[in-house]
Amino acid sequence: MERIECRFEGIVIDFERAKAVARMIAEEGNEFATLMSWYDRDKGVHSPHCLQCEIKGEPGWEVYGRNHDGRVRISIDNDRFVFIYS
DSSP: OEEEEEOOOSSOOOHHHHHHHHHHHHHTTOTTOOEEEEEETTTTEEESOSSOSEETTEEHHHHHHHHTTOOEEEEETTTTEEEEEO
């Protein structure tokens, strides 16, 4: 899985803006990119949220994204927000 890190300085990025940035990146070269899983550290929430908290030390949402054709992992501001797209 490709890993991309985005960092912002001088502006506070909320979840919706981070999601929009991640979508633009994921759709570069793949207009059919699908959001498989995500994480919002500020609110302590993730999706899918029905998964176990950890699987062998990794968050369940991240394992889910990777195992469901996750192609790219986009981290915003050092994993403050993470989006996994197919």
